[in-house]
Amino acid sequence: METEFTTTLDQVKDYTFTVTFDKETMKALTVDEPEPVGSGQGPNASRVLASAVGHCLSASLLFCLQKSRIPLKHMATKVHTTLARNEAGRWRVQAIKVEIKADPESEQERERMKRCLDIFEDFCIVTQSVRKGINVQVNVQI
Secondary structure (H helix, E strand, C coil), X not given: CCCCCCEEEEXXXXXXXXXXXXXXXXXXXXXCCCCCCCCCCCCCHHHHHHHHHHHHHHHHHHHHHHHCCCCEEEEEEEEEEEEEECCCCCEEEEEXXXXXXXXXXXXXXXXXXXXXXHHHHHHCHHHHHHHHCCCCCCCCCC
């Protein structure tokens, strides 16, 4: 597993940035702020964070189910994100609620899924990091 990686954001215009990753096989991503600040050309940081939490949880559950040889018909995840102003009046992500629908191929598999349901969250790198808080260091070069 990689223990470090680099993500690069290049300004295209106004609040629109192209995000590139340090692996050539990964497609670039366009991010932007919603109107009226930006033009809504892509997801903003809050939406990217919500998708990261949802994807990490989904992938963690799927990994456990596959290791347990529990086949799914389908998996779908919805991430509901709530924004609110803090005591200083600044917008913050206040809550993230994740709903995962994991549909096993048979009813017999439903009982076997319980072990994965008990442990999968603990293996989600992003969700557990967000829950604990992440040390973010900032250096602006001018």
